Amino acid sequence: MSLQEPVLCQRIPTWPWGDPADRHLIGLDEYLSTGGYAALDKALAMQPTEVIAAVKESELRGRGGAGFPAGMKWGFLPPEDGKQRFLTVNADESEPGTFKDRLLLDFDPHLLLEGIAICMHACRLDTAYIYIRGEYHAQAKTLQKAVDESYKHNVFGENSKLGRINDRAPQCYVHRGAGAYICGEETALLESLEGKRGWPRNKPPFPAIAGAFARPTIINNVETLAIVPAIIDRGPAWFKSMGKDRPEGAPPAVPASFGPKLYGISGHVNRPGVYEDDLGIKVSTLIETHGQGMRGGKKFKGAIPGGISMGILGPDQYDAELDFDIGKKYGCLGLGTAGVIVMDEDTDMVAVARNICRFFSHESCGQCTPCREGTGWMYKLLTRIEAGGGTSKDIDLLLELSGSMGSMPGTTICGLADGANWAVRTIVNKFRADFEAKVRKKPHSRLRVLPVGVG
Amino acid sequence: MAWIVKNSATQQIDKRDEPYLDDTLRAELEAEIIPRYPTRQAATLPVLHALQHKHHWLPHQALAEAAGFLGLHPSEVLDTATFYEDFRLQPMGQYLIMVCQSLSCELMGHTSLVDALRDKLGIEPGGTTDDGRFTLLTVECLGSCGTAPCALVNETLHESLTIENLDKVLNELP
Ligand SMILES: Cc1cc2nc3c(=O)[nH]c(=O)nc-3n(C[C@H](O)[C@H](O)[C@H](O)COP(=O)(O)O)c2cc1C
Ligand code: SF4
Numbered sequence: 001m002s003l004q005e006p007v008l009c010q011r012i013p014t015w016p017w018g019d020p021a022d023r024h025l026i027g028l029d030e031y032l033s034t035g036g037y038a039a040l041d042k043a044l045a046m047q048p049t050e051v052i053a054a055v056k057e058s059e060l061r062g063r064g065g066a067g068f069p070a071g072m073k074w075g076f077l078p079p080e081d082g083k084q085r086f087l088t089v090n091a092d093e094s095e096p097g098t099f100k101d102r103l104l105l106d107f108d109p110h111l112l113l114e115g116i117a118i119c120m121h122a123c124r125l126d127t128a129y130i131y132i133r134g135e136y137h138a139q140a141k142t143l144q145k146a147v148d149e150s151y152k153h154n155v156f157g158e159n160s161k162l163g164r165i166n167d168r169a170p171q172c173y174v175h176r177g178a179g180a181y182i183c184g185e186e187t188a189l190l191e192s193l194e195g196k197r198g199w200p201r202n203k204p205p206f207p208a209i210a211g212a213f214a215r216p217t218i219i220n221n222v223e224t225l226a227i228v229p230a231i232i233d234r235g236p237a238w239f240k241s242m243g244k245d246r247p248e249g250a251p252p253a254v255p256a257s258f259g260p261k262l263y264g265i266s267g268h269v270n271r272p273g274v275y276e277d278d279l280g281i282k283v284s285t286l287i288e289t290h291g292q293g294m295r296g297g298k299k300f301k302g303a304i305p306g307g308i309s310m311g312i313l314g315p316d317q318y319d320a321e322l323d324f325d326i327g328k329k330y331g332c333l334g335l336g337t338a339g340v341i342v343m344d345e346d347t348d349m350v351a352v353a354r355n356i357c358r359f360f361s362h363e364s365c366g367q368c369t370p371c372r373e374g375t376g377w378m379y380k381l382l383t384r385i386e387a388g389g390g391t392s393k394d395i396d397l398l399l400e401l402s403g404s405m406g407s408m409p410g411t412t413i414c415g416l417a418d419g420a421n422w423a424v425r426t427i428v429n430k431f432r433a434d435f436e437a438k439v440r441k442k443p444h445s446r447l448r449v450l451p452v453g454v455g
Numbered sequence: 456m457a458w459i460v461k462n463s464a465t466q467q468i469d470k471r472d473e474p475y476l477d478d479t480l481r482a483e484l485e486a487e488i489i490p491r492y493p494t495r496q497a498a499t500l501p502v503l504h505a506l507q508h509k510h511h512w513l514p515h516q517a518l519a520e521a522a523g524f525l526g527l528h529p530s531e532v533l534d535t536a537t538f539y540e541d542f543r544l545q546p547m548g549q550y551l552i553m554v555c556q557s558l559s560c561e562l563m564g565h566t567s568l569v570d571a572l573r574d575k576l577g578i579e580p581g582g583t584t585d586d587g588r589f590t591l592l593t594v595e596c597l598g599s600c601g602t603a604p605c606a607l608v609n610e611t612l613h614e615s616l617t618i619e620n621l622d623k624v625l626n627e628l629p
């Protein structure tokens with residue numbers, strides 16, 4: 001199983017179809033001359049409900065990390081009431097190991113804009129904000145240029161081909177973040193968009209009911225929206241011919257993994273980068289075919305499946321399939337962003353866990369005590385173990401701390417703490433020997449009981 | 456660190472007569488940015504970005520002027536500004552060198568870059584050189600993990616760095 005033709009990368013030269021050295025920004029003219037905006041015209045000839053039905057039928061799952069079915073999310077919106085409704089596009093991409101959305105923003109921004117316009121038509125949303133992380137300076141400029149072009153081409157604006165939505169001219173704006181990982185969490189993103197600190201909200205209400213400015217709002221990842229034009233153009237059946245179906249006889253509750261996916265690969269491989277392939281390819285295929293093997297011919301030790309929140313795959317999980325069922329099958333949190341970080345035999349897993357905890361401790365928004373304090377304590381413990389000052393009790397303490405923080409244990413508002421939790425638990429459990437080798441078996445016996453001389 | 460309360464209360468605010476948010480910028484923001492959002496508060500990040508782009512950092516007076524412009528209390532703008540890593544509430548060196556320290560970059564040897572910069576500039580991460588030319592910072596993932604290690608110098612990203620090519624980048628700065 002491997003992808004026959006590039007879909008998201010149809011205009012972006014990517015191995016094995018093209019040489020990344022030939023990449024260039026696709027402007028409006030080139031986008032149009034290569035079939036761009038045809039899917040939008042096709043969608044506009046359909047009823048909005050038909051577009052949603054097509055996306056539902058394709059079983060497209062969100063590409064931002066949680067894998068929620070996009071069509072179902074679109075279906076949650078309440079009926080229109082004539083007032084403003086929003087689309088917020090999540091281009092905050094800040095999860096270490098993740099750099100896939102950037103490829104689309106760098107080279108084919110109109111593909112995203114076409115997806116945005118189709119979504120606005122289908123869901124009756126009149127205003128779109130593309131929330132792009134502050135550090136993407138060049139990408140924000142490229143995107144703004146493409147947005148300006150799309151206004152001239154009447155995708156958005158007063159004469160938009162979408163017509164009037166909620167009695168408004170459809171608008172699309174670029175909104176820059178300012179360096180906070182947590183603003184990728186959808187409700188933190190909304191708070192940030194409203195001009196406040198990026199503090200995740202308690203749910204419900206869900207954004208589809210009361211999101212940005214307390215109005216119905218859809219939030220989707222860049223890659224999720226960028227695949228929508230192809231689904232409309234070539235149909236759900238075509239989309240489902242790629243990727244991986246749920247195992248035979250499995251109930252519909254088991255997630256299917258249809259369609260192509262962008263994979264990022266970084267770390268100890270010969271050719272890191274972003275590659276497009278079917279959902280469900282093996283980690284080994286990703287490393288050997290796309291990554292051109294382990295750097296320096298070293299042995300594989302472990303890999304993060306999709307951004308550091310997802311936990312880790314051990315040496316015996318080299319053949320794990322990268323699909324939405326990976327969490328259950330291989331003891332990690334999930335597929336995440338499919339930004340795979342590969343580590344060779346020389347990697348110290350204590351250092352990996354320490355790096356990850358520093359990240360979460362630094363990026364915690366501070367609202368929930370288990371997350372704010374727990375990530376900091378785990379970072380301190382790991383620093384101590386790495387420096388050789390830890391005891392075996394510290395390892396158990398790490399497991400206890402990590403196991404008690406997160407929205408799944410029910411102690412925090414958002415999923416950031418779950419990321420820290422899964423990373424630490426899976427690294428300690430799958431690489432316990434690395435930790436044992438660094439700690440003393442017995443605690444320091446600074447207090448010694450001395451015989452007391454009597455008499 | 457988003458949740459660390461930054462020094463702000465009981466602080467003397469340096470005042471100058473010339474506004475940071477001058478009439479030209481004010482008019483530009485009023486025409487271009489404000490109409491995009493249903494509330495004025497939503498323009499906080501764009502307004503702070505514009506001010507920082509112009510002045511390289513955000514003095515308290517600038518925050519207070521932004522608050523006036525946005526129809527907010529200064530503490531509300533301060534509350535937002537202190538949350539975000541990108542907003543600089545202290546003067547910085549002319550060039551901000553932000554070296555990524557997240558996992559892919561650590562695996563690919565970011566530590567040697569930071570050590571080389573320490574030696575070259577004579578400062579620790581967080582510090583600014585005496586001549587005010589460079590500030591060195593270590594930051595989290597820059598979304599460039601496939602070309603690790605990497606660093607932002609002001610608004611320009613430099614990828615696949617080695618000690619030699621980073622040195623070259625710095626030496627060639629105007
Ligand atoms: C801590 C945290 C950080 C997140 N960061 C991002 C991000 O940078 N980009 C993104 O698209 N989704 C991110 N998400 C997931 C979003 O909350 C949300 O699920 C997603 O944007 C929905 O879009 P999708 O359904 O198209 O995937 C993050 C979630 C959490 C809990
Ligand atoms: S889990 Fe952490 S990041 Fe999420 S809301 Fe709580 S403190 Fe903030």
Ligand code: FES
Binds near residue numbers: 097597603604
């Ligand atoms: S880890 Fe350094 S850019 Fe992502």
